[in-house]
Every structure is written in C-alpha cells, then in structure tokens.
Amino acid sequence: MFFKQFYDEKLSQTSYMIACQQTKDAIIIDPSRVLDEYEEVAYKQGYNISYAAETHIHADFASGLRDAARKFGSRLFVSDEGDDNWKYENMPENTVFLKEGDTIEVGNVELKVMHTPGHTPESITFILTDHGGGSEEPMGMFTGDFLFVGDIGRPDLLEEAAKMKGTTELGAKEMFNSLKKLENYPDFLQIWPGHGAGSPCGKALGAVPLSTLGYERQNNWALKAENEESFVKELVSDQPEPPTHFAHMKKVNKEGLPEFKVKEVDVGTPEQLPGQIFDLRSKETFSEGFIKGSINIPFNDKFLRFAGWYVDFNRPMTLIADPENSEQLQKDFASIGFDDIALIVPEDKVEQYAVASYENVQPAELTADYEDKNILDVRSKSEYRKENLKNAKHLHFGQLTSEDKEIPFDKEDNIYVHCQSGVRSAIAASVLKAEGYENIINVRKGYNGIKNELQT
Incomplete structure (x- = not known):
C-alpha cells in the first residue's frame, strides 16, 4: 500500500492519497480544489487517481472532489448520511453515496464507512485495512473533522456560519455518541485527521500530523469524557469565531463550483x-x-x-x-x-x-491616560475574556464588516486599535478606514506591548 499525506499550511488542511501498489489504483481523500500536488505524486509513482472521497461537506476550504472527476475521471464517493438539508448536489452520475458499513475497494485496500455525526450531520470516517499487505486488522482511520490530534471537531459551524438555528447542542450530543463508537477499536489504530493546529474547526488542535487511538484515549479530553452534559458544555465553550467565508464554502461544496483553471489576469x-x-x-x-x-x-x-x-x-x-x-x-x-x-x-x-494613511504608535502613547481614550480590542473573544483594558470595547477583527455586528464608535472619533501582537490590528485598521473611520491609530506590539508598558 502507498500512503501520502498532503498539508496546506495556509488553511491548516490535510488531505491524503492511498494507492494499491499491485493494481496502481489510487484514491484521494478530502482533496483541496487545486489538484496539482496529487497529479504530480500520482504521475511520479505511476498511479491512476481512480477514486476521490470526502468525509463531509467542508466549510473551511473549497473542495477538489468534482474537479477530480473532471480532470482524472475519478469515481466519487460521498456521504449519504445525515440531514436532508446537507446532501451533495450536482454530482456525476456514477457517484457512490455511502452509508454506515459500506466499503470502498481501492485495489486490495479497503475503506469501511463509519457514520460519525457531530461536526456535521453527514460526517463519516473511513477505516482502512490493507488486505494487500496480508492484514485483516484495520491500520487506521481517516477522521476528517471528527477526531483531531488533541481535540475533536466543533459542532457549532452550521449555526454560527450557516445560520441553522438549534444545531449546536444537537451536534454536540451526536458527537458524544459518535465518540462511543471508537470503543470497539484497538489502541494501535492510527488517526489521520483533516486539520492541524491553526484551523478554526476546533479550539485546541495539535501540531503533529497524526496520532494513534491509544494516545488520544490518554491525552484527548474528549475521549475521557463520561458525562454527556459536561461534555456538551465543554465542547461548545470558547470555540474560535468562524471566518465569514465558511458559510459560502458550505454552500458551494454542497452544490459544486466550476472547474478551476489558471488564467491570464x-x-x-x-x-x-x-x-x-x-x-x-x-x-x-x-x-x-x-x-x-x-x-x-x-x-x-x-x-x-x-x-x-x-x-x-x-x-x-x-x-x-x-x-x-x-x-x-x-x-x-x-x-x-x-x-x-x-x-x-x-x-x-x-x-x-494612494490618498489615505493611518498612524502607528508605540504602546506607551496608548497607556498614557488610556482610561480617557477610545480603544478597540480586535482579538478573539477568548483572548479578550482572559485579560483586557477595562475601558476597551471588543469586536473581533474579522467581524468589523459583519451585518449583525456594530462598531462601537462614531466615525469621527479617534480610535486606538490593538490586537495581541500588532498583526490583526493592522488589518483591522485598514478595514476601519475602508468603512469610513478616518481617525484610526494602530498600536504596535498589541496587548503584549501594552501589558509590558503598564507593568513598568
């Protein structure tokens, strides 16, 4: 069996290629939209990308599933589980819609489907057994956004990003039950997740690329939880704000996008x-x-x-x-x-x-009489709750243009903007200027610098 993990650092997104070395058939799992890397590896190894599959309808990146059918002639395998509102649409005629217990045969490699709702209703996990290698025991599982290294998938994206009310608590309870299914599998099973550290699909994802079920049982808080009520409370608390493009991703990955091709711009x-x-x-x-x-x-x-x-x-x-x-x-x-x-x-x-600009200042200029200044803290809600300037107003930097959020100052005010280190506040400063707030002052070094200044 051939195994290859692909990692997109810009999106903290992981995809995979599995191939049978005897039949030369390969499958790509959770492919990103730009297929160049998969094509290069398959060509170098002498494989045909005969199949492509997904663990669920993704919200954080544009899927390359349908383009794999167009470009490679791949047969597609997708979930047919979950809510009718989240069924794949506009799929090729020979697409296989999967249920719990179904299998995908990639030459002598078997992928068995386990329905693992929680992150989304249709989420499935693929359990791999390498029959070509002479094994009847599973080697590992592709968990998508179900189980990560050190964490599990968040259940609130349908409500937070796609505005489907009431789905968060239901998803959290489904996740609790999905995790119970893992009790039937041995410790040595490898865990191949869909994301790594930095992804907003969970709140504490590990930075290592894979794990084992036994290690997660010892170290992942979610696999040690025994009480559903406390589990749900912990899972839904302090999740990072989902980027606004997530709602669009859910829609286009459900319905499909045109084939991607590089053009002359x-x-x-x-x-x-x-x-x-x-x-x-x-x-x-x-x-x-x-x-x-x-x-x-x-x-x-x-x-x-x-x-x-x-x-x-x-x-x-x-x-x-x-x-x-x-x-x-x-x-x-x-x-x-x-x-x-x-x-x-x-x-x-x-x-x-270039007809516009904004001012940058050192933390000392803010901390001098900061109680009398208009301060906008654009960090995450969890950062703000941990510690903040008592008179600072809070609004996440990515929500400055949201229709359901309001910037807590007038457009004529002098507004000091800070984040944790100075990166997000600079972005926020440009957004505020674009929104018509003319008197924007960005605080270099962010709250780190502010805190140091106040302690001296």
Whole structure:
C-alpha cells in the first residue's frame, strides 16, 4: 500500500492519497480544489487517481472532489448520511453515496464507512485495512473533522456560519455518541485527521500530523469524557469565531463550483479599479499610503486565514501585488472558492492611487491616560475574556464588516486599535478606514506591548 499525506499550511488542511501498489489504483481523500500536488505524486509513482472521497461537506476550504472527476475521471464517493438539508448536489452520475458499513475497494485496500455525526450531520470516517499487505486488522482511520490530534471537531459551524438555528447542542450530543463508537477499536489504530493546529474547526488542535487511538484515549479530553452534559458544555465553550467565508464554502461544496483553471489576469493601472481591493503589501508600507477603500492582508503563510473574513464572493477583485505571484494568488483564492481576480496593480505603481494613511504608535502613547481614550480590542473573544483594558470595547477583527455586528464608535472619533501582537490590528485598521473611520491609530506590539508598558 502507498500512503501520502498532503498539508496546506495556509488553511491548516490535510488531505491524503492511498494507492494499491499491485493494481496502481489510487484514491484521494478530502482533496483541496487545486489538484496539482496529487497529479504530480500520482504521475511520479505511476498511479491512476481512480477514486476521490470526502468525509463531509467542508466549510473551511473549497473542495477538489468534482474537479477530480473532471480532470482524472475519478469515481466519487460521498456521504449519504445525515440531514436532508446537507446532501451533495450536482454530482456525476456514477457517484457512490455511502452509508454506515459500506466499503470502498481501492485495489486490495479497503475503506469501511463509519457514520460519525457531530461536526456535521453527514460526517463519516473511513477505516482502512490493507488486505494487500496480508492484514485483516484495520491500520487506521481517516477522521476528517471528527477526531483531531488533541481535540475533536466543533459542532457549532452550521449555526454560527450557516445560520441553522438549534444545531449546536444537537451536534454536540451526536458527537458524544459518535465518540462511543471508537470503543470497539484497538489502541494501535492510527488517526489521520483533516486539520492541524491553526484551523478554526476546533479550539485546541495539535501540531503533529497524526496520532494513534491509544494516545488520544490518554491525552484527548474528549475521549475521557463520561458525562454527556459536561461534555456538551465543554465542547461548545470558547470555540474560535468562524471566518465569514465558511458559510459560502458550505454552500458551494454542497452544490459544486466550476472547474478551476489558471488564467491570464490583467496587469495595469487603469483610472478605475474593478470591484473590491486587497492590498498585499506589508502593513508598514501600506500604512504610509494606500488606496481609499482597500483592505491590507500581507501575502504570507497566514494570508488566507485572514483574507477569508473579507472576501465578497459576488464582486470581482483588484489586487495590489507582485504580478509574478499571479498564478499562486489564483490558486490561493480558488482554495476558498473565489475565482474572479480581475486586475493586478503592481506594488510599485500604487502611489498614483494612494490618498489615505493611518498612524502607528508605540504602546506607551496608548497607556498614557488610556482610561480617557477610545480603544478597540480586535482579538478573539477568548483572548479578550482572559485579560483586557477595562475601558476597551471588543469586536473581533474579522467581524468589523459583519451585518449583525456594530462598531462601537462614531466615525469621527479617534480610535486606538490593538490586537495581541500588532498583526490583526493592522488589518483591522485598514478595514476601519475602508468603512469610513478616518481617525484610526494602530498600536504596535498589541496587548503584549501594552501589558509590558503598564507593568513598568
């Protein structure tokens, strides 16, 4: 048997390729939308990507499932469990819809389906047995967003992101029961999860790429829980705020997206810039001069985790970026379901549009008489609850443009903005400027610097 794990650091998302070395058939599990890596590995190893499967309808990234059918001719396997509201639509005619106890045969490798609702109603786990290697015992399980290293999948995304009221408590109770199914399996079973540390699909995901069931029984709080009521309370508390693009991902992964293809994106400096504007320069360079209405998300490893909060999927996009990164930027945005990059303005050509700026200050300038200042804390709710400035107002940096949230200051106010270290507050400063708040002051070093200043 051939085994390969793929990890997308920008989304903390994990996918897998399994192949039978005798028949040369391969399956990709929870594939991301850009299929290049899978194609390269399959070609190098001499495998055909005959199949593709998913553990559930994903909310945090755009699926490559349907593109695998288009590009490789893969036969698709998806869940037919759970609520009728979350059934896959617009699937190829030969798609196999899976129920508890069904199996997928990839040559001499078997994947058995276990229904594990909780994170979502249709969630399934694939239990792998390598018959080609002479084993009748399972080797491991692909748990998707059911079981992570050190944590389990959150049950509140349907309610928080997709606005399906009343689903959080039901999902938490289903998760409690799903975990009981693991009691039938041995400690040596390997756990291959769908995400790693940094993913908002749980609150305490481990950074190591895999685990064993025995290790999780000893170290994962959820597998040690015996009381349903306390389990539910713990599971639903202090979950991170879900990015706004999650609701869109749920919809497009259920219904499907057009096939992704890299295109030629226009590069230039027209008088009018189309659609929403994202500026990918450093926060230091951006603050000195930028296009009014643009949002600053520096192009680094955390780019997508931040950008997803602000993308308008109904409008084209202008990017202030290096045109040499056009292909990679298209792939990155495609991985959260956005394909409409209309224009790239080169970073060194932005001065002609730059009519706005904001001020950066050191923590000492804030802490001097901070009780009399307008302070906006844009950290997560859990960070804010742990410790904060007593007169600071709180609003998560990603929720500044949310229709159901209100910025707690007037547009004419002088507003000091801080996060934990200064990264998220710089993004927030650009968003607030785009929303018409002119007197924005970003606090460098964030709460870390503020706290140090107050202690000296």
